[in-house]
Amino acid sequence: EADLEAARAIVEAHSVLPSFEAPGAPFDAASCMAGKRILSIPTSSAIPFVSGIEEGMVAAAEEVGFEVRTWQNQGQPTQWVQGIEYAISNGYDAVDLMAGIDPNALAPQVAAAKDAGLKVFASHHRDVTDETAEPNVDVSLPLSFSRVGEIIAAWIVTKTEGDANVLVIGSDDVPPSQPYWKSFEAKLAELCPDCKATYYNVPVAEWATKIQTTTQSALLQDPSINYLFPIYDSMSQFMLPARAITGRMDLPIASFNGTPFIIDMIRNGDVEMDVGESLGWIARSSLDAYMRDLCEVGDVPDELYIPFYIFDAANAETAGVPAELDKGYGDAHVGGFRALWGLE
Amino acid sequence: MMTSAKDPFADLKDGLPRRKPGEAPALLARKVSKIFGTTKVLDDVSLAVMPGEVHGLLGANGSGKSTFIKTLAGLHDPEPGAELIMYGEAAPLPMPAGGARRRGISFVHQNLALMPSLTVLENMLLNDLAVTQQWNIRWGKARRQVAEIFERFDIHIDPMTLVSDLPQADRALIAICRAFEEVRVTAGEGRGLLILDEPTPFLPKSGVDQLFTLVRAVVAGGASVIFVAHDIDEIREITDRATILRDGRLAGTVVSAEADHERFIELIVGERVTMFQTARGQAPDRPVTASVRKLSADVARDVTFDIREGEVLGLTGLIGSGFDRVPEAIFGALPGSEGSVEIGGKSLAVEAITPARAMAQSIAYLPADRLGKAGVGSLSIAENMALPVMGEFRSLLGMNWPKINAHVSDLGRKYDIRPNRPAQALSSLSGGNAQKVLMAKWLQTAPRLLMLDEPTQGVDVGARQKLFHAIDEASRKGTAVLVASTDAEQLAQICHRVLVFSKGRIVSELTGAAITKDSISEETLRAHAPATDQTQEVA
Amino acid sequence: MTAPDITPPAAAPRWREINWAGLAESYALVAALVVLFCIFAMLLPTTFFTWANVSTMLGSQAVLVFLTLALIIPLTTGDFDLSVAAILTISAMTIAVLNARMGVALPVAILAALCVGAIAGAANAFFILYFRIPSLIVTLGMGTFINGLTLWMSNSATIGGIDFALVMAVVGTRFLGIPLAFYYAILMAAAIWYVFGFTAMGRRLLFVGRGREVARLSGIQVDRVRFASLMASAMIAALAGVLYAGTIGAADPNSGNTFLLPAFAAAFLGATAITPGRFNPVGSVVAVYFIVIGITGLTMLGIQSFVQNLFYGGALVSAVALSQLVRKREEQQVG
Amino acid sequence: MTAPDITPPAAAPRWREINWAGLAESYALVAALVVLFCIFAMLLPTTFFTWANVSTMLGSQAVLVFLTLALIIPLTTGDFDLSVAAILTISAMTIAVLNARMGVALPVAILAALCVGAIAGAANAFFILYFRIPSLIVTLGMGTFINGLTLWMSNSATIGGIDFALVMAVVGTRFLGIPLAFYYAILMAAAIWYVFGFTAMGRRLLFVGRGREVARLSGIQVDRVRFASLMASAMIAALAGVLYAGTIGAADPNSGNTFLLPAFAAAFLGATAITPGRFNPVGSVVAVYFIVIGITGLTMLGIQSFVQNLFYGGALVSAVALSQLVRKREEQQVG
Ligand SMILES: Nc1ncnc2c1ncn2[C@@H]1O[C@H](COP(=O)(O)OP(=O)(O)OP(=O)(O)O)[C@@H](O)[C@H]1O
Ligand SMILES: Nc1ncnc2c1ncn2[C@@H]1O[C@H](COP(=O)(O)OP(=O)(O)OP(=O)(O)O)[C@@H](O)[C@H]1O
Ligand SMILES: [Mg+2]
Numbered sequence A: 001e002a003d004l005e006a007a008r009a010i011v012e013a014h015s016v017l018p019s020f021e022a023p024g025a026p027f028d029a030a031s032c033m034a035g036k037r038i039l040s041i042p043t044s045s046a047i048p049f050v051s052g053i054e055e056g057m058v059a060a061a062e063e064v065g066f067e068v069r070t071w072q073n074q075g076q077p078t079q080w081v082q083g084i085e086y087a088i089s090n091g092y093d094a095v096d097l098m099a100g101i102d103p104n105a106l107a108p109q110v111a112a113a114k115d116a117g118l119k120v121f122a123s124h125h126r127d128v129t130d131e132t133a134e135p136n137v138d139v140s141l142p143l144s145f146s147r148v149g150e151i152i153a154a155w156i157v158t159k160t161e162g163d164a165n166v167l168v169i170g171s172d173d174v175p176p177s178q179p180y181w182k183s184f185e186a187k188l189a190e191l192c193p194d195c196k197a198t199y200y201n202v203p204v205a206e207w208a209t210k211i212q213t214t215t216q217s218a219l220l221q222d223p224s225i226n227y228l229f230p231i232y233d234s235m236s237q238f239m240l241p242a243r244a245i246t247g248r249m250d251l252p253i254a255s256f257n258g259t260p261f262i263i264d265m266i267r268n269g270d271v272e273m274d275v276g277e278s279l280g281w282i283a284r285s286s287l288d289a290y291m292r293d294l295c296e297v298g299d300v301p302d303e304l305y306i307p308f309y310i311f312d313a314a315n316a317e318t319a320g321v322p323a324e325l326d327k328g329y330g331d332a333h334v335g336g337f338r339a340l341w342g343l344e
Numbered sequence B: 001m002m003t004s005a006k007d008p009f010a011d012l013k014d015g016l017p018r019r020k021p022g023e024a025p026a027l028l029a030r031k032v033s034k035i036f037g038t039t040k041v042l043d044d045v046s047l048a049v050m051p052g053e054v055h056g057l058l059g060a061n062g063s064g065k066s067t068f069i070k071t072l073a074g075l076h077d078p079e080p081g082a083e084l085i086m087y088g089e090a091a092p093l094p095m096p097a098g099g100a101r102r103r104g105i106s107f108v109h110q111n112l113a114l115m116p117s118l119t120v121l122e123n124m125l126l127n128d129l130a131v132t133q134q135w136n137i138r139w140g141k142a143r144r145q146v147a148e149i150f151e152r153f154d155i156h157i158d159p160m161t162l163v164s165d166l167p168q169a170d171r172a173l174i175a176i177c178r179a180f181e182e183v184r185v186t187a188g189e190g191r192g193l194l195i196l197d198e199p200t201p202f203l204p205k206s207g208v209d210q211l212f213t214l215v216r217a218v219v220a221g222g223a224s225v226i227f228v229a230h231d232i233d234e235i236r237e238i239t240d241r242a243t244i245l246r247d248g249r250l251a252g253t254v255v256s257a258e259a260d261h262e263r264f265i266e267l268i269v270g271e272r273v274t275m276f277q278t279a280r281g282q283a284p285d286r287p288v289t290a291s292v293r294k295l296s297a298d299v300a301r302d303v304t305f306d307i308r309e310g311e312v313l314g315l316t317g318l319i320g321s322g323f324d325r326v327p328e329a330i331f332g333a334l335p336g337s338e339g340s341v342e343i344g345g346k347s348l349a350v351e352a353i354t355p356a357r358a359m360a361q362s363i364a365y366l367p368a369d370r371l372g373k374a375g376v377g378s379l380s381i382a383e384n385m386a387l388p389v390m391g392e393f394r395s396l397l398g399m400n401w402p403k404i405n406a407h408v409s410d411l412g413r414k415y416d417i418r419p420n421r422p423a424q425a426l427s428s429l430s431g432g433n434a435q436k437v438l439m440a441k442w443l444q445t446a447p448r449l450l451m452l453d454e455p456t457q458g459v460d461v462g463a464r465q466k467l468f469h470a471i472d473e474a475s476r477k478g479t480a481v482l483v484a485s486t487d488a489e490q491l492a493q494i495c496h497r498v499l500v501f502s503k504g505r506i507v508s509e510l511t512g513a514a515i516t517k518d519s520i521s522e523e524t525l526r527a528h529a530p531a532t533d534q535t536q537e538v539a
Numbered sequence C, D: 001m002t003a004p005d006i007t008p009p010a011a012a013p014r015w016r017e018i019n020w021a022g023l024a025e026s027y028a029l030v031a032a033l034v035v036l037f038c039i040f041a042m043l044l045p046t047t048f049f050t051w052a053n054v055s056t057m058l059g060s061q062a063v064l065v066f067l068t069l070a071l072i073i074p075l076t077t078g079d080f081d082l083s084v085a086a087i088l089t090i091s092a093m094t095i096a097v098l099n100a101r102m103g104v105a106l107p108v109a110i111l112a113a114l115c116v117g118a119i120a121g122a123a124n125a126f127f128i129l130y131f132r133i134p135s136l137i138v139t140l141g142m143g144t145f146i147n148g149l150t151l152w153m154s155n156s157a158t159i160g161g162i163d164f165a166l167v168m169a170v171v172g173t174r175f176l177g178i179p180l181a182f183y184y185a186i187l188m189a190a191a192i193w194y195v196f197g198f199t200a201m202g203r204r205l206l207f208v209g210r211g212r213e214v215a216r217l218s219g220i221q222v223d224r225v226r227f228a229s230l231m232a233s234a235m236i237a238a239l240a241g242v243l244y245a246g247t248i249g250a251a252d253p254n255s256g257n258t259f260l261l262p263a264f265a266a267a268f269l270g271a272t273a274i275t276p277g278r279f280n281p282v283g284s285v286v287a288v289y290f291i292v293i294g295i296t297g298l299t300m301l302g303i304q305s306f307v308q309n310l311f312y313g314g315a316l317v318s319a320v321a322l323s324q325l326v327r328k329r330e331e332q333q334v335g
């Protein structure tokens, strides 16, 4: 029998505007960071989510009084290599591998950076449950994708009142996909033993050509599917036509990332919910961890401190019309981090 | 196999001619057959060439001459059972790649086998590099060698130019000189076989004479030559014996000096042919169809003439004298031309003519380059033929293909196209039949002015008469026909009037009974005689 | 395309007789499609072999059909157009930016998208025809350039919220249970089939592709024909973009580009069918649906997604290989 | 034989004179590279114009140089190889799976990767030469098929932890401050330059590409030459995969595929330089570094990433357009 109570509790916990909880002791960031430089290499500058975080980091660093620079690239590993070498030869204090670059997939360059005395940071690149060793990374800030999985499982159980048959689409070539899906599956089983979920893997490069056909086939094959869960919300757009063509416009979609156009879709009623993460928050809490490491003040977290916040029809408008990146999460983090860094 | 009862070699038991007792033939090919799809193109052909012999190979278009030669080159695999014996030694068939070269056979193929987008130097080295065991190339040495060869052959071509920048005649020179050099280098003393598949059409008369001198020199050294041509006079002049193919079968082998012109024609065609001859005399005094004024195009300079309805006007000269540029320019196919053409009461500036505009004035032009410029080999006969008349087969539902096919097969019958299958790809026809298709393509439009560039090049005697009849019929209906050709015999057969060019200018005009093969050749060469002065003047 | 009684040369002993080898060759892909369908129908009688599934398969591939049709026109005139996928993407993005973000009315936005396609086509044609650069190079470069423009226009973001009327007109409305998009694709294929087979323009395209010089000397204005074909290709690609925007109700700057290789595969696979050796719209449609049946069936069998790549690549190569066996492996000029 | 009325062609007045137009054409791309370098050097004197940056640029694009070199061999013989990027990826993945995951010794893993390349090349050649299918179709299908295999081998995941010895041999060791990878690329280019320019084999490749039929008539074993070229292409692509694995110490199933279009662009761009009209290794190297300088400079200036696409596409088209202007816009056969 489904534990609706527990599910509802999880959902509610993430439906209130996030409040700031200091991830460590306060310190004087401005003085110890003065003159320091970090080169941030995002997985690809062409992803708005990523460039949004980059902008947040650059702005926050400016407030503190040091330099964060973005290495613009188009997702080519050889460009990342060039970025790290650029950091090494131009006297940067640290490189940051942002939002999806696996430091183990650039082992030689990371080692070279370490040898040259640079710190190496990585954030938002894997799930917290992922045990892979990252020997050369000074600060690693995995994200709790598995927590997201649990939130969405709880949401679906709540909405279907314990009668869910979920179609899940993921991309195994994005490393957190498996742990994320597993935690979803586990939580679903825990909250609702009778619920069912089926997982299909579609590599990122084939989203446009395969998500739609995969979804259609799955829906036709199992008409009892009553919930769609694309694990990254940008997949949703390819599921919409599948839903339309198979005549299942009634199927709700829940997802994760808080991408603005998906929040627009929530407002329009195409998508039911989206778990969002504030980009400004990610930017600041990453910087916080990096500064703690560079300033050697201790308390370096081993997880990206980021509250997850649920957008649904009720609060979609708070993200702006049309929705904007990093809007609707309140601004608890702005003041919170400023205070923590001794800027007030 | 021999057709004649008084075969000069009938006394030889094995059917092989021998000059010296016990001497093995340079090349003995036996029972060579080749089937393409369902057509037997070569049927049990045998051929013997003695050392020091020039052996002619004749036959109508599509009779299998080139196929036989390509079999020796290793391009086609003959059907099983074929044998090849060279100087008494069995040689493998199918011929392995490079095998011909190793055995001292070298070729001038009908299409010359040059690569237009590469340099002359590279083309000269082509056959050598194709099979050499040597790993590296020393370009400096190679170039000096080629320069030396060119000097020996008295050829003035920069080895670094692209072949595509050269006129056809130069290309032929390169292919010929390459083959002669190759046979000299690769064959042993007193050995070697040089195979020339229609090398003469592109050559000026002087070039043909030079070629024959070279051929004689080669055979004097003991090597042999197989010489393919449609010009019976050439064959009779240069060859010792000649083998004639008809429909892929051996029609006979004759001693060239003993067979007369008619005998050759009979063997080629299989029956007596009445040679076409137009009624000589001035063209009927009909209105002027087109007036060409001060036309300059490429080497052609200040060309001015009129052509009347129903007139067949020949343009000739040495290759490179610019006569063949005239029709091209009139049709708007040659950029950078000047002058004017008056046709149908309208005066057109030559530089403004495009092929489409020319066609609108009912001008038609058949280029010499059959599959490069005149027709598309990979498309069917029907598609090629229907191109200029598509508009007429439009119905409410678009083009009426059954009607087009019926029309095309009627034309095929009319012009004796073999095989007459509209769906067959043009490239699968022999040269002569392809030419008939392309001629029909334009004749069906009943043009006011029909311009033909070397219309019978590579066309056999029989087919040639059919084309002449077609031209004659068109001219009787009022079409003015402009024929650019180096073939004096052909011009003499069909033209009312001939303009002879030299260095880009018209230097003489022959009309009526004054047009004979000899007079044309004479004018062509005479016009050329004071060459040095004229060169200055033109330059 | 040729009339039914025009059969390939080598295999035609007498040209009014029924040519079995020719028929086998022409309809091998159709037969393969039917066989594949039957196999999956037997394996999955309750899911695959249903009208719902069939109509879904038909309705969902209209974009790919359009893009393949866009490709075969320049392929017929002997030009490559590698920029079609980029044009599809920028066209969809133009609609999204104008309609969803700037509030421009849908018809105007669609018109603007088609204009963008026309400009891209004209730019391709300019470089190819004026500068005489091989089309492969121009369209490769142009495709990348257009991608850059798309990223710039969209700020790299997916833009949703396109007027629902477009979605209704593309996949929202059904006729005989199949979304309208399918009928658009079929109409477009039929139009091209007619033009290729039964108009003088179609002949001109073919002659230009097979022999530029011959075409020129036959009075065809070669550059004009090539210009028209490059424009047609870009415009159809832009239409594909409109359909794409209508299919997903949104536009993103990247996903459209992934259609390029499947469209090329379908164009070449389609050239082995119906009128073998020529790019033809009916063959293209058959090829697209052949592949879709395979992929859908495999997905329904729950087979891992990499198998779809294996099927895709394997089907392309082996279908063409089979068709070559029928022709006794003779080299073909495709065009 | 005399041909008294034949004067040497107009284009070459006297063939030992210096041909300025020809020189301009051959070295225009080199000049553009130098100019571009100088511009960025002036704009970014302290970051771009440093030995560290130059050596990074040289070292990090060795993979692309290799892949471009892999392409130009079949392009010279008139075949397309669209599967090179997929071969690169599966080769890198083979090393990662064998060495990092299964603990096989590095040399064995590298050997296995090269074998995989050889098998892919042989499969390409088999379908192209035995079935006489156009290379574009075969390699398009084969590329997709190989991608499927790569996804299967890797479970779609990135695999890190390749033996550091490989990294040391590729980018970890430097000579004159430049990672060894650069020298490998230069060596490979030099080898191909020698083969193309100064060996009989090189000429045979060219002859086969420029005229199959004539090549055959001249006694060249055309199929053998094409086989060799397809094998060489696959093997060099596999080597590129080894370098790629060594450059990042890991392998992923996707990123390698993104090299395909840049490599084609570099091959065609390179064919406008050094020996214009012919695919040539020196031109390819120049083209790769021309593009790399542009992209690196733009990145260092912090310019948004979409500008990289604009530069890429714009540079390709305008460089070729300029080179066509020098040649008075005459149509060229590239090969
Ligand atoms: N590759 C081929 N495939 C099919 N048929 C061919 C092929 N090559 C030649 N043929 C056919 O074989 C026959 C003989 O052709 P071939 O070229 O040997 O004739 P030919 O005697 O040289 O004629 P011509 O005097 O016109 O040069 C022709 O009917 C031709 O159409
Ligand atoms: N790939 C090539 N294709 C055509 N011609 C070439 C090629 N390479 C070089 N050449 C030409 O050959 C000429 C001589 O080249 P090379 O540098 O080998 O001269 P070399 O040193 O005198 O040669 P060698 O040492 O063999 O005497 C040059 O002028 C060059 O134009
Ligand atoms: Mg012949």
Ligand SMILES: [Mg+2]
Pocket (backbone or CB within 6 Å): B061, B198, B431, B457, B458, B459
């Ligand atoms: Mg002939």
